[in-house]
Amino acid sequence: MDKLPVDLESGDPRRGLASMARGLVGSEILKIAAEIRAKQAAGATICNLTVGDFSSKEFPIPKALLDGTVRALQAGETNYPPSDGVLKLREAVRDDFRTRLHIDVPVESVVIAGGSRPIIYAAYTALIEPGDVVVYPVPSWNNNHYVHLSGARGIAVPCSAEDGFLPTARLLEPHIKEARLLALCTPLNPAGTVLAPEEVKRIGEMLVAENKRREPLGQKPLYLLYDQVYWQITFGNAQHTTPVALVPECAPYVIFVDGISKAFASTGVRVGWGVGPRAVIGAMRDILGHVGAWAPRAEQVATAELLRDSGERQRYSAWLLDGLQARLNKLYNGFTAMAAAGLPVRAIAPQGAIYLSVQVSLIGKKGMLTNDAIRRYLLDEAGFGVVPFQAFGLQGETGWFRLSVGAVSEKEIEQALPRVEAALRRALE
Ligand SMILES: Cc1ncc(COP(=O)(O)O)c(C=O)c1O
Structure with missing residues (x-):
């Protein structure tokens, strides 16, 4: 039978969408990445430092996780997992929380999902009524989008390069009185910096003090969403700490976001977890259940085995951190040398995660007036793909960029740095 042509579009194709969906902004980073892919397809050589992901060629997942997943599938772990995760x-x-983070929680405080994103979404949805205030520092990753999805009113608190783009209790304090949720991340995407233990402690104390103030007034508590997906990736003296370990009284108000995506370079395996007060975790489990945002059962079984295998973890972690640090140091040393040679750049020493913050101060040169113009210049003239901090909510043409190293080789970095240096010199001519 002949197929009849069907016209799926009529009039304004978006007119039927809910205003939330109409107002939703896609990922700026993925847009830049698509531009880079098009250039690469056209034959350009590009050191792609844009996407916060790993290349499986550079950083394959732990063999134990791969073998464990295949084994679990073959053993019939193929049906629905329990809605709060495989026990x-x-x-x-x-x-793991007990032995590595010194936090003792009951198993009812743990929920598993298909990566960390659903955990963040479920936490926002479980706590936020439309119009509720969410406070988050910028630059930070995707809070603006979760604020939009949940109908919250976001208060973005700008942080400075001098503080490693990290928030301080002093900066946050003026904004928390009206807030329902404070969303923090350390080690920080995008800056690659780590909150110092003293600051984490001050934030924990602030959380306790604010909730003590609210209790007699019958007001809803202030919660802290503590995104620590990079916590196993720290360098040198940087040390990951949590408000709960330092100020145990704040435990009823903290929801942790965590998972295997970054610590085991397993972004496509999709296993994440949330840990927090039982009532909140229970609500999150029910939300996640209706969305069906579970991690696949076989991957959950294999992840459980991996977490118990301390030898494999130690070996993998050491190897992953070595590889990431070598790449970050190459970039950091390269930009520091360029700065010493009088070029208008600076970089913040890497402390954690897979990122480096670099400032390229070319505003006003060759007609460049925005960070995006500098980004394009670096891409076109040096084959160097970076993401402006505006993609992380920090407004202003500051010249700051995120460089992400999980998908490039050391050789690609070595080859790209002279191209960047030459392009900078040309921009100043
Ligand atoms: C700070 C932060 N939290 C959460 C996520 C999401 O991780 P997942 O891939 O597990 O959803 C990312 C991913 O880039 C991230 O950078």
């Missing part, structure tokens, strides 16, 4: 994995996460 063995929840227990392994609980034990």
